[in-house]
Amino acid sequence: MQEILGGVCAPKGFKASGIACGIKKNKQSDVALLVSEMPAAAAGIFTTNKVQAAPVLVSKQRLQKGTARAIIVNSGNANACVGPDGMLSAEKMAAAAAKMLGIDEDSVLIASTGVIGVPLPVEKIESGLAQNQGFLSASGGNEAARAIMTTDTFAKEVAVEFELAGVSVRIGGMAKGSGMIHPNMATMLGFLTSDVTIDQQLLHKALQRAGELSFNRITVDGDTSTNDSLFILANGKAGNKKIATVDKDYQIFETALIHVCTGLAKMMARDGEGATKFIEIKVSGAVSEVAAVQAGKSVANSNLVKTAMFGEDANWGRILAAVGYSGIDFDPQTTDVYLGGLLVCKGGTAVNFDETKAKQILSAKDILITICLSDKSQYEATVWTCDLSYDYVKINGSYRS
Amino acid sequence: MQEILGGVCAPKGFKASGIACGIKKNKQSDVALLVSEMPAAAAGIFTTNKVQAAPVLVSKQRLQKGTARAIIVNSGNANACVGPDGMLSAEKMAAAAAKMLGIDEDSVLIASTGVIGVPLPVEKIESGLAQNQGFLSASGGNEAARAIMTTDTFAKEVAVEFELAGVSVRIGGMAKGSGMIHPNMATMLGFLTSDVTIDQQLLHKALQRAGELSFNRITVDGDTSTNDSLFILANGKAGNKKIATVDKDYQIFETALIHVCTGLAKMMARDGEGATKFIEIKVSGAVSEVAAVQAGKSVANSNLVKTAMFGEDANWGRILAAVGYSGIDFDPQTTDVYLGGLLVCKGGTAVNFDETKAKQILSAKDILITICLSDKSQYEATVWTCDLSYDYVKINGSYRS
Numbered sequence: 016m017q018e019i020l021g022g023v024c025a026p027k028g029f030k031a032s033g034i035a036c037g038i039k040k041n042k043q044s045d046v047a048l049l050v051s052e053m054p055a056a057a058a059g060i061f062t063t064n065k066v067q068a069a070p071v072l073v074s075k076q077r078l079q080k081g082t083a084r085a086i087i088v089n090s091g092n093a094n095a096c097v098g099p100d101g102m103l104s105a106e107k108m109a110a111a112a113a114k115m116l117g118i119d120e121d122s123v124l125i126a127s128t129g130v131i132g133v134p135l136p137v138e139k140i141e142s143g144l145a146q147n148q149g150f151l152s153a154s155g156g157n158e159a160a161r162a163i164m165t166t167d168t169f170a171k172e173v174a175v176e177f178e179l180a181g182v183s184v185r186i187g188g189m190a191k192g193s194g195m196i197h198p199n200m201a202t203m204l205g206f207l208t209s210d211v212t213i214d215q216q217l218l219h220k221a222l223q224r225a226g227e228l229s230f231n232r233i234t235v236d237g238d239t240s241t242n243d244s245l246f247i248l249a250n251g252k253a254g255n256k257k258i259a260t261v262d263k264d265y266q267i268f269e270t271a272l273i274h275v276c277t278g279l280a281k282m283m284a285r286d287g288e289g290a291t292k293f294i295e296i297k298v299s300g301a302v303s304e305v306a307a308v309q310a311g312k313s314v315a316n317s318n319l320v321k322t323a324m325f326g327e328d329a330n331w332g333r334i335l336a337a338v339g340y341s342g343i344d345f346d347p348q349t350t351d352v353y354l355g356g357l358l359v360c361k362g363g364t365a366v367n368f369d370e371t372k373a374k375q376i377l378s379a380k381d382i383l384i385t386i387c388l389s390d391k392s393q394y395e396a397t398v399w400t401c402d403l404s405y406d407y408v409k410i411n412g413s414y415r416s
Numbered sequence: 417m418q419e420i421l422g423g424v425c426a427p428k429g430f431k432a433s434g435i436a437c438g439i440k441k442n443k444q445s446d447v448a449l450l451v452s453e454m455p456a457a458a459a460g461i462f463t464t465n466k467v468q469a470a471p472v473l474v475s476k477q478r479l480q481k482g483t484a485r486a487i488i489v490n491s492g493n494a495n496a497c498v499g500p501d502g503m504l505s506a507e508k509m510a511a512a513a514a515k516m517l518g519i520d521e522d523s524v525l526i527a528s529t530g531v532i533g534v535p536l537p538v539e540k541i542e543s544g545l546a547q548n549q550g551f552l553s554a555s556g557g558n559e560a561a562r563a564i565m566t567t568d569t570f571a572k573e574v575a576v577e578f579e580l581a582g583v584s585v586r587i588g589g590m591a592k593g594s595g596m597i598h599p600n601m602a603t604m605l606g607f608l609t610s611d612v613t614i615d616q617q618l619l620h621k622a623l624q625r626a627g628e629l630s631f632n633r634i635t636v637d638g639d640t641s642t643n644d645s646l647f648i649l650a651n652g653k654a655g656n657k658k659i660a661t662v663d664k665d666y667q668i669f670e671t672a673l674i675h676v677c678t679g680l681a682k683m684m685a686r687d688g689e690g691a692t693k694f695i696e697i698k699v700s701g702a703v704s705e706v707a708a709v710q711a712g713k714s715v716a717n718s719n720l721v722k723t724a725m726f727g728e729d730a731n732w733g734r735i736l737a738a739v740g741y742s743g744i745d746f747d748p749q750t751t752d753v754y755l756g757g758l759l760v761c762k763g764g765t766a767v768n769f770d771e772t773k774a775k776q777i778l779s780a781k782d783i784l785i786t787i788c789l790s791d792k793s794q795y796e797a798t799v800w801t802c803d804l805s806y807d808y809v810k811i812n813g814s815y816r817s
Binding site: 403408 | 465467496499723726741761804810812813
């Protein structure tokens with residue numbers, strides 16, 4: 016497997032682009048369109064928030080048939096909490112894309128991100144698409160990735176190439192999200208493409224596992240949006256023998272998909288609102304993978320840990336305390352904590368560590384926190400987050416206005 | 417019932433004081449002692465964190481017999497995560513108080529708050545007490561309340577007087593905590609005194625209910641410390657007929673205790689680290705009290721809601737989203753949200769509200785957020801928190817050093 020360029024357009028048979036329809040100010044691009052030449056197996060996973068935006072509801076319903084051709088995404092407006100009109104706007108947005116592409120309306124999936132509680136100006140998307148016929152391109156991945164950005168400071172794209180029984184197969188992806196929030200709270204969105212030939216249920220299975228190990232293991236502020244969505248389209252154009260069971264080919268595909276999703280997820284954590292540090296938290300020796308994730312997320316979501324990292328303060332007590340209130344079953348007396356390679360807490364007790372060395376480790380942009388709960392249990396997990404800075408408060412203190 | 421002065425010394429038969437033993441820098445007072453003239457019924461509730469400090473473990477064990485005479489508290493050092501020496505230090509600290517007071521060691525309860533992972537210099541407490549014989553006073557409540565402070569910006573005391581069948585009874589209390597954290601993460605500590613005559617099990621029952629409705633309903637940053645403790649001593653000196661069943665007298669006592677605890681808890685939220693706003697969140701129409709609390713705490717812990725309040729931004733979408741991911745069962749389509757008296761979201765949908773009026777409401781120091789989930793369910797709860805400001809990041813970014 017090797018990383019390649021091209022984002023969502025890296026796999027065969029996909030085109031994409033991004034245009035400015037006037038939803039965002041200053042002529043920034045705000046609508047992305049992603050299309051497969053042929054019908055593709057399709058799967059999606061969505062926010063668990065009880066409050067779900069119209070595009071989530073519409074896309075979920077459309078994914079029931081397991082195939083799709085295109086995805087249209089707008090930024091600048093979440094089309095959430097606007098009453099029954101939201102569903103109508105979501106459908107109109109898809110219809111406009113279908114019309115331009117000459118495909119069925121219900122083969123178009125939808126995502127939105129941006130301010131909530133404000134009606135989506137869907138007529139701007141309709142006229143924008145009408146004025147931009149033929150704007151799609153096989154090299155438009157980056158334009159699409161830029162059109163879905165909100166507070167993101169950089170476009171997030173990953174693509175890989177690998178072989179299945181001698182046949183070259185590709186997966187591409189793009190994502191947005193930096194705080195899962197702005198403007199108003201917004202959203203993590205991820206879009207994956209592949210030219211693999213695969214059974215739709217296995218595609219869904221691989222997406223769930225990859226999502227679990229990547230997007231579900233990052234946290235910037237613990238808030239979950241009304242719009243979070245992750246889609247995959249697999250159009251089969253690579254020509255590999257169809258993956259129809261959980262065999263070796265499936266494992267290779269899943270591993271590649273996890274690589275793409277993890278890459279995108281880590282970019283999101285790195286681009287967390289106001290972030291000055293990227294923090295990787297490894298938890299080992301847990302009684303289950305679920306427990307390892309729960310402990311890691313408790314540490315990742317602790318404002319006290321996040322501000323300590325911002326302040327480059329080797330405050331391991333906050334790390335241990337966050338594991339302590341995570342709700343998992345563990346023994347503090349067998350728990351060790353490392354900052355980078357430096358042991359700072361052994362068996363739940365302070366270690367007389369080198370403060371200069373600790374300061375040096377914490378002054379780096381990337382910080383690794385390792386928490387070994389026990390040498391008796393074998394489960395582990397890694398989660399990613401960023402620090403909590405003055406800029407996070409600044410960015411989120413005055414967003415809607 | 418009326419509020420009175422005196423804090424923990426307001427009830428009959430209690431003395432207290434605070435002295436500087438040199439644990440904190442700059443000769444700030446750092447040891448508080450609270451004593452009842454006679455053995456008192458005693459109860460306590462403690463942190464649910466799996467990592468528990470030595471004073472918590474010792475006090476829990478001593479409370480099993482249901483009576484106590486005194487409580488010694490130090491600030492500036494949490495006596496947590498220091499290995500087996502921590503237990504020894506906790507016991508020595510109690511022994512020093514017992515010796516000075518001429519009472520049994522195991523009738524002395526203990527609490528500590530401050531930096532963790534650093535051995536408690538218990539010899540400073542021992543010599544401090546030896547040099548300050550006779551420093552206790554029936555008007556020393558405020559001195560004690562100041563000696564337990566860490567990052568608190570003001571001492572927190574409440575006391576009330578009420579009648580049980582014509583007999584005047586008092587409850588006093590003091591607390592510390594502002595972020596439940598500093599320095600290192602530290603702690604919420606609460607100490608209650610009463611001259612009521614009451615069965616120990618009923619005292620414990622009332623303490624649990626009052627703690628649940630007050631200290632368990634505030635959150636500054638969601639972090640739970642290794643040292644959180646709430647104690648009550650009831651010495652019977654008021655001479656009321658002993659409360660031995662859940663009767664009218666019990667209800668009057670419990671109501672008064674809730675009043676004292678709620679008063680102290682609200683002071684803590686108001687004094688949250690870096691706080692510029694005090695936020696009260698009322699959730700009604702929930703399917704249970706537990707659900708109402710869960711929804712309220714989800715909103716109270718949301719960094720997005722807290723930064724919006726700091727920025728005086730009427731960002732109700734973040735409030736609705738936080739209820740949405742709280743995990744409770746509710747219907748967004750019947751949910752209304754108010755800021756102060758202003759309806760900003762009706763049935764999960766945006767309302768065209770007066771932005772000037774909203775700005776005016778949010779510019780106040782005290783902000784009320786009301787969330788009505790349904791008019792079909794009757795359970796409700798109130799939680800309290802504060803906003804998330806630049807100063808929170810500043811205070812917590814550079815604490816240990």
